[in-house]
Amino acid sequence: MEERRLETTIGKLRLRSPLLTASGTAGSADELASFSNAAATAATLGAFVTKGVTLVPRQGNPEPRVIETRAGILNSIGLQNKGADRFLSEDLPKLRQYGVPVIVNISANTVEEYAALAGKLLTGDAGQISGLEINVSCPNIKEGGVSFGIDPRAIEKIVTGVKANVPRGRQVLIITKLTPNITDITVPAKAAIAAGTDALSMINTLRGVAIDIRAQKPYFANVAAGLSGPAVKPVGLCMVWDCFAKIPECRNRQVPIIGIGGISTWQDAIEYLLAGAAAVQVGTAWFVYPNVFVEMEQGVRKYLAAKNTTVVELTGKAHG
Numbered sequence: 001m002e003e004r005r006l007e008t009t010i011g012k013l014r015l016r017s018p019l020l021t022a023s024g025t026a027g028s029a030d031e032l033a034s035f036s037n038a039a040a041t042a043a044t045l046g047a048f049v050t051k052g053v054t055l056v057p058r059q060g061n062p063e064p065r066v067i068e069t070r071a072g073i074l075n076s077i078g079l080q081n082k083g084a085d086r087f088l089s090e091d092l093p094k095l096r097q098y099g100v101p102v103i104v105n106i107s108a109n110t111v112e113e114y115a116a117l118a119g120k121l122l123t124g125d126a127g128q129i130s131g132l133e134i135n136v137s138c139p140n141i142k143e144g145g146v147s148f149g150i151d152p153r154a155i156e157k158i159v160t161g162v163k164a165n166v167p168r169g170r171q172v173l174i175i176t177k178l179t180p181n182i183t184d185i186t187v188p189a190k191a192a193i194a195a196g197t198d199a200l201s202m203i204n205t206l207r208g209v210a211i212d213i214r215a216q217k218p219y220f221a222n223v224a225a226g227l228s229g230p231a232v233k234p235v236g237l238c239m240v241w242d243c244f245a246k247i248p249e250c251r252n253r254q255v256p257i258i259g260i261g262g263i264s265t266w267q268d269a270i271e272y273l274l275a276g277a278a279a280v281q282v283g284t285a286w287f288v289y290p291n292v293f294v295e296m297e298q299g300v301r302k303y304l305a306a307k308n309t310t311v312v313e314l315t316g317k318a319h320g
């Protein structure tokens with residue numbers, strides 16, 4: 001029973017723990033290995049979500065790329081990555097050594113490119129990828145990015161295209177990652193559900209600006225960057241709450257929600273579960289506390305035991 005308390009399911013994927021890495025914050029194989037406690041961290045994870053992979057390599061944005069804010073960070077990485085081919089040949093085999101399901105976060109500039117990228121990854125991975133998380137919500141690239149995330153028709157086309165390129169007979173979880181840079185998050189959520197997404201994840205970063213007062217200019221070349229960390233937690237919770245409360249497929253867990261945004265302690269993770277998340281991703285907190293997953297898992301485990309409950313029972317419980 002003790003072990004099973006932490007279990008959760010997202011679509012057909014059963015996870016031993018509700019704790020996942022948030023894309024872009026734990027890198028891929030090499031970055032994970034550079035943490036001294038990589039094996040201990042991996043042992044606490046339900047799945048590893050990679051940084052954003054694109055069809056061809058991307059240099060990312062010019063520096064500076066990150067600045068601290070009072071309760072978080074602003075980043076403008078611009079999806080720097082080595083592209084799908086090198087991800088498959090170099091990172092995926094190393095990531096699989098941790099024995100944790102791998103979910104690949106994917107980004108593209110056009111609807112067709114998302115579909116092509118999904119096809120490439122899922123035909124070249126020797127069955128090693130458990131899920132794709134479609135990033136329709138990156139605020140740090142000039143084309144595509146967040147503009148897809150606020151256009152329900154574009155979301156439908158992207159999800160449909162990705163699903164069409166899942167090889168027949170493969171069970172791959174398709175997650176759509178939503179942007180908070182919108183008034184009503186249930187609109188893109190419903191579009192993704194209509195196109196057959198298996199799960200939703202939310203939130204990506206919020207648009208924000210920093211000004212360099214010495215240069216009297218914006219700090220980032222692209223002006224707006226993405227805000228993450230403790231400052232965004234109430235926003236993420238609100239969006240999870242709204243989707244769970246207003247979308248029947250979320251409430252009955254046919255389309256589960258993965259909560260993201262500012263989760264830094266086990267108490268934050270519990271709040272997200274109670275608001276309606278079936279699992280959570282942790283990002284910026286890892287930059288501050290390298291042991292965050294180990295401590296979070298212990299805290300969640302103790303809470304579940306003290307309340308004699310499970311992650312599954314807790315999901316959405318605050319809605320009554």
Ligand SMILES: Cc1cc2nc3c(=O)[nH]c(=O)nc-3n(C[C@H](O)[C@H](O)[C@H](O)COP(=O)(O)O)c2cc1C
Pocket residue numbers: 022023024025051052053073075077079105135138177203204205227228229230232260261262263281282283284285
């Ligand atoms: C440095 C950095 C890089 C990120 N890169 C990606 C990415 O490649 N793809 C993506 O979908 N989200 C990316 N994100 C967003 C995170 O996955 C997450 O949605 C966001 O940071 C909120 O969670 P947090 O407050 O726990 O960090 C990135 C965030 C940060 C801070």
